[in-house]
Amino acid sequence: MIDKLEYFIALAQERHFGRAAERLGVTQPTLSAGIRQLEERLGVTLVNRGSRFQGITPEGERVLAWARRIVEDVRTMHDEIRALKLGISGHLRIAVIPTALAVVSRLTTPFFERHPGVTLEIVSQTSSEIIKGIEDFEIDLGITYLDDERLGRIDKQMLYDERYCLVTTRGNPFADNETVSWSEAASIPLCLLSNTMQNRKILNGLLGSSGTRFETVLESNSMIALIAHVRTGRFATIMPYRSAEILGLGEPMRAIRIVDPDAAYRIGLVAARRDPRPPLVAAFWSEAADAKLDR
Template sequence: MIDKLEFFIALAREEHFGRAAEECGVTQPTLSAAIRQLEDTLGVMLVQRGSRYKGLTPEGQRVLEWARRIVGDARTMREEIRAARLGLSGHITIAAIPTALAMVSRLTTPFREKHPDVTFSILSRNSLEVLSLLSNFEIDAGFTYIENEPLGKVTTVPLYYERYHLITSTGNILSDRKTVTWAEVGRLPLCLLTPDMQNRRIINLHLREAGMEAQPTLESNSMIVLFSHIRTGKWASIMPLNLAETLGFAEPIRAIPIVEPDARHLVGLVAAERTPYTPLVSALLHEARMLAAGFREVQ
């Protein structure tokens, strides 16, 4: 039953029988037969069928919720048994919004010092993708904003506040200022994250509140791309200070606080809400809470 539920979850995620079968490492006929057997067992149609996948039935949507819960519990059980025999080991996948990527090492480094048999994969994703990946069991945890948009059923560990600065080169407009306003920044030729990023939506909001509209001359989903353009001396951007410091800047790059308002937005670790957590996720949440306590001491 568990393997059939895993096939069903993969199909709902991929929305394509062939891709779901490939992901599960089986043939398409095998996956299709497993879904039909699941339907026969439950006595309901789960998938709207035609010449291709057309989505889940209302019953299929409800079964998907149960499937995620059951598969999650089964994985937790297997990990608990393994941890009891071998100690904490395995692999953790974390997705992070671009502005938080540089902060992930603050969590993973002390975690792995305590648990050397654990390995990591770190993915760059926007905030909506982080939540989607969590619900589909494709990641174990995520770094994202936790106050601005609905998160759904997740456990959150607040970590730190983003505060926004104008990042520009010495000699550029406003580069000699101690502070700048959002209205002043809105008049500059900016390079910003793409509109699908929540950081960009936050920046758009603050500029709009200042009577400006964001009209960037360059957009990218990579903070490295933005920073490389700033280094040319021809561009400026809006970034959280902790990110800019991690990327590394000195003369001739300046970070100038943006005021009116002095905005801040909370970033934290999120994990799918469930009881019990897998041993890996439970240990990761514990480490995140210790990290959060350290952030509070310096903020």
């Protein structure tokens, strides 16, 4: 039964019988037969079929939600038994908003040193993608903005406050300042994260609050791409001050705190609300609480 549920989950994710079969390491006829056996067992049609995959039925969507939960619970049971015998080990999937990617190393490095049997996978995702990934059990943990009403059904833990700085290069406006205001930052052409990012929505509000119309000359979903453009000497960007510190931006770059107002947004760790938590998730959650990133 569990293997049939895994077939169905893979098909829902890939939305293609051939790709799902390849991902699972089975033949396409084996996958198709397994889905049909699951449908017969449950007495409902799960998949709309024609010459190819045509989507999940409404009944299939409900089964899919249960399938994800059941499969994840079975995996958690195996992980807990293995942890009792061998200690913490396994693979931990963490999704992180782009502006926190530099900071996550402050959590993962000490965790890996304490648990060398663990492998880590870190992916960059938007806040919306992180919430969906947590709810669908496609990721184990997320690091995202906590001031989000969509987190109501998800466990969350405060890590630190995100504050901002103008990143520019020597010779450009405000490069010799100790601080700048949001209106000053809005007065120069900027390269910023894409409008799909929560960080960009925050910056749009802060830059626009002064009444100064700001201009975006370049957008990207990658902070690395923005920093690389700033390093050319022709651009400026806005990024979290903590990330700038960790990355150690050197000459000719400057990181200048933005004040007036001194805006701060809470960044935290999120996980599916489960009891008990998977051993890996529980261990990371506990160590993150002791990391004191807010200092």
